[in-house]
Amino acid sequence: MEELLKINRRNFIKAGGIASASFALSLNSLDAFANGRLQKLTILHTNDVHSRIEPFPMDGSRNEGLGGTARRSALIKRIRAEQENVLLLDAGDIFQGTPYFNKFGGELEIKLMSQMQYDATTLGNHDFDNGVEGFYKQLPYANFPVLIANYDLSNTALSKSTQPFKIFKKAGLKIGVFGLGIQLKGLVDPKNYGETQYLDPITKANETAAILKNDYKCDLVICLSHLGYKYRSDAVSDQVLAKSTRNIDLIIGGHTHTFMDVPEDVKNLDGQITTINQVGFAGINLGRIDYYFEAYKDKKMNIGTPYLINNKLDG
Amino acid sequence: MVTKNKIYFLAASLLFLGSCTAKYAVVKSNREEYKISNDVQVDSTIIKTYMPYKVKVDAEMNTVIGYSDVVLTKSSTVPESVLGNFFADAVFHQAKKMEPAIDFVFPTTKGGLRNDIAKGPINVSNIFELMPFENQLVLFNLKGEDVLKVVNYIAISNGQPVSGLKFNIKEKSPEQIIINGKPFDVTKNYWVLTSDYIASGGDDAVGFATPISRKNIGLLVRDALLREVKQVQAEGKSINAKLDGRITKN
Numbered sequence: 245m246e247e248l249l250k251i252n253r254r255n256f257i258k259a260g261g262i263a264s265a266s267f268a269l270s271l272n273s274l275d276a277f278a279n280g281r282l283q284k285l286t287i288l289h290t291n292d293v294h295s296r297i298e299p300f301p302m303d304g305s306r307n308e309g310l311g312g313t314a315r316r317s318a319l320i321k322r323i324r325a326e327q328e329n330v331l332l333l334d335a336g337d338i339f340q341g342t343p344y345f346n347k348f349g350g351e352l353e354i355k356l357m358s359q360m361q362y363d364a365t366t367l368g369n370h371d372f373d374n375g376v377e378g379f380y381k382q383l384p385y386a387n388f389p390v391l392i393a394n395y396d397l398s399n400t401a402l403s404k405s406t407q408p409f410k411i412f413k414k415a416g417l418k419i420g421v422f423g424l425g426i427q428l429k430g431l432v433d434p435k436n437y438g439e440t441q442y443l444d445p446i447t448k449a450n451e452t453a454a455i456l457k458n459d460y461k462c463d464l465v466i467c468l469s470h471l472g473y474k475y476r477s478d479a480v481s482d483q484v485l486a487k488s489t490r491n492i493d494l495i496i497g498g499h500t501h502t503f504m505d506v507p508e509d510v511k512n513l514d515g516q517i518t519t520i521n522q523v524g525f526a527g528i529n530l531g532r533i534d535y536y537f538e539a540y541k542d543k544k545m546n547i548g549t550p551y552l553i554n555n556k557l558d559g
Numbered sequence: 560m561v562t563k564n565k566i567y568f569l570a571a572s573l574l575f576l577g578s579c580t581a582k583y584a585v586v587k588s589n590r591e592e593y594k595i596s597n598d599v600q601v602d603s604t605i606i607k608t609y610m611p612y613k614v615k616v617d618a619e620m621n622t623v624i625g626y627s628d629v630v631l632t633k634s635s636t637v638p639e640s641v642l643g644n645f646f647a648d649a650v651f652h653q654a655k656k657m658e659p660a661i662d663f664v665f666p667t668t669k670g671g672l673r674n675d676i677a678k679g680p681i682n683v684s685n686i687f688e689l690m691p692f693e694n695q696l697v698l699f700n701l702k703g704e705d706v707l708k709v710v711n712y713i714a715i716s717n718g719q720p721v722s723g724l725k726f727n728i729k730e731k732s733p734e735q736i737i738i739n740g741k742p743f744d745v746t747k748n749y750w751v752l753t754s755d756y757i758a759s760g761g762d763d764a765v766g767f768a769t770p771i772s773r774k775n776i777g778l779l780v781r782d783a784l785l786r787e788v789k790q791v792q793a794e795g796k797s798i799n800a801k802l803d804g805r806i807t808k809n
Contacts (some may be wrong), residue, residue: 281581297609313609315595317602339695343616343683346608352612359608373693417583433695433775445710463583493585507590523592530593537583552587 283415283537285464289319290334291498292368294341295353311527314362315354319530320360327440332361333421335469335498339379340342341526349374354385362388364410365397366468368422368498372436376400388396391423391468394448399439409452411460417537420456423468424449424485426499445471446488453491463537464493472499474521486510486518494533497522498544506555507533526557532557545551592607620684625800631676633669638718638728638806642672645800646689647722649787650696650780654752654773657770657776658698662739663723664752665709666696666780668762671754672720679799682789690781700771703745710736710743716762718806728808754780 274306276282299312323331334357339350350371357365371379380401383390393408409422409541424445428437451468456462467485474483480495490513497520507521534557593599633642650666667690685772701709713719714733725737736743748771755775758767764800767773791798 282586298613299595300628309597311595312601314603314605315597315599317605318600319593321602343687344612347616347619348612352609356605356608359605360576372691376758396731414599433777435605435775497601519588521590528595532591532593534589534591535585536587537690538586539583547561551585554587554589555591557589 245535271413276278276298280416281539283539284327284425285414285416285419285535285537286323286330287418287466287494287533287535288323288330288332289495289496289498289521289523289531289533290529291470291522292314292501293334293335293353293527294337294370294525295339295350296342296526297344297352297356297448298342307353307526313527316527316530317356317360323532326494329411329417330446331363331414331419332422332468333466333468333496334362334365334521335468335496336366336423337370337498337525338365340370345373349378351381351385356384358385358387362363363382364389364391364421364423366390366470367406367425368470369426369428369431369514372428372432372440375436376438376440378404378436391421392425392451393422394443394445395425396441396443397439399441406472408448409456411445411456411462412424416466416539418460419464419466420453420460420462420463421466421468422452422456423470424451425470426472427479445469446485449485449489449492453489457491464535466494467492467493467494468498470493470498473497473502473504473520475501482520482522483508483510483558486520488513489518491516492518494518495524496519496531500527501525503529509553517553567655570766579651588670597607598648604606604656604711620687621671621682623680623682624686624785625681625792625798627676627678627800629639629799629801630678631798631800633672635802637807638803639802640669640676640720641800641802642689643667643669643718643720643721643800644802644805646784647720648800649751650783651722653697653786654776654778656697657778658700658752660750660751661698661723661752663706663721665713665719665721665724665757666752666783667720667752668757668764669716669719670762671756683785686762686784689786692756692780694780696752696776696778696780697755697758697781698752698774698776699747699758699767701751701752702769703743703747703749703768703769703771705747706738706743706749706751707733709751709764712763712765713806723807725805726807728806738803745788751774 296311300307302308338353383399390406390408412419427442453465456465472481476483482495503524507519508516512518523531631642631645635639651664710733714728715731725734727735757764
């Protein structure tokens with residue numbers, strides 16, 4: 245039977261992303277889900293929500309009537325009711341953009357994210373707009389962690405408030421999530437980021453992803469990145485990150501407010517797939533990525549081989 | 560086929576019972592994006608959370624803070640506009656209290672004037688609509704040659720909102736440049752206040768890349784406008800911006 249499994253896998257690799265008929269069927273097998281051989285994980289994500297509590301006003305502007313936390317929450321609740329294993333993630337720039345931030349300093353934004361049961365976020369440059377202390381002040385309202393692996397905040401008010409990564413356990417799966425922030429110098433007033441030290445994101449990403457994949461044996465590694473999707477200059481971006489690293493399966497991006505038609509799949513340093521996705525800004529969209537996992541025994545199967553990708557959900 | 564697969568997985572699951580720690584490999588990924596439009600129902604518990612905040616924000620946004628005797632409009636047949644002059648003068652007036660050395664201000668591009676203000680009462684929301692962005696005011700000490708780059712940019716783009724700067728556009732080039740009441744001297748250095756957006760080359764603006772110094776003065780462009788409207792009101796006056804020939808084209 246093990247031999248059969250191997251052959252099946254080999255056929256799949258040969259097909260180059262087009263699963264054989266039996267393979268596709270096996271993924272839909274309820275038995276396989278029931279006995280734990282297959283697991284499904286649903287990732288939901290936002291970025292650069294920028295204090296957009298209510299939908300954009302009906303004023304003839306491009307995004308009129310779009311977004312809004314009440315609708316996003318209803319959609320998330322619906323998906324949670326349908327799916328067993330859901331992670332809800334954000335890639336930073338929670339703050340700034342509407343008078344709600346100017347007046348309440350981000351308290352409401354964080355409260356609503358807690359109410360929607362976000363699992364994690366990272367730090368965007370605008371999250372420093374009221375200084376390190378301004379972000380710190382809103383943390384009592386957060387019941388989710390702030391993940392950042394490449395800022396050294398030890399000499400700031402946030403010294404005990406963030407962590408580089410978190411491992412989530414869903415069904416039998418271990419999902420490692422870590423965060424990366426953008427260079428703040430030149431982008432944020434120095435008095436607002438204070439003693440925050442920016443560390444090279446590629447180095448920290450490789451270090452952190454290796455810890456998650458090799459030491460903690462995570463089945464999936466996700467990076468919440470506020471680096472930006474891509475640049476004409478040689479500034480580090482999600483595209484640069486993806487091809488310069490190992491062990492990252494998914495980069496949930498932000499900062500550049502990029503509306504992507506479909507996620508981008510980049511070949512990483514190991515020749516494996518690192519997917520990049522970003523969903524515009526202001527909560528106009530909610531991104532969703534479903535991963536299907538198959539159990540394997542130690543050393544019996546090669547991890548990280550190509551897998552089937554669809555830009556639609558199973559019906 | 561289906562039956563065969565069932566058997567296959569039953570057998571496979573028996574095999575895996577012996578494994579103490581199951582590990583998983585991704586075999587498939589499906590992606591989807593949801594547009595949050597009015598087709599999506601609302602979660603009323605969320606509205607309940609934000610309603611007390613909304614009431615306060617709306618009340619503040621609707622607070623009248625001043626009065627304009629004229630329509631403040633960006634439409635104009637000359638290289639300056641009533642709205643642009645109001646905007647630049649307001650920023651200059653408020654920023655000078657913090658930085659008295661400023662020679663001239665270029666606080667927004669024409670494209671950054673997002674909405675006209677009607678004649679009559681002005682509320683906070685009107686100022687947010689005019690200037691919705693969170694841009695900071697940045698003070699530059701520029702060499703005369705860089706100032707000339709800035710003024711050239713303003714001339715070639717047929718005028719931009721400025722205060723403390725006066726010149727004529729002749730065939731897309733500036734002439735008779737007066738800064739802070741004195742003729743421009745290219746050998747001198749000048750204190751120029753602009754926004755972080757313009758400073759970083761927004762709307763293709765140039766001249767701020769190699770300053771002698773740059774400093775964030777700690778005032779948002781919008782806050783300067785709000786302060787000005789409130790101050791005029793507090794002095795018992797109203798806003799009466801006009802075209803004054805600061806940028807001409809002859």
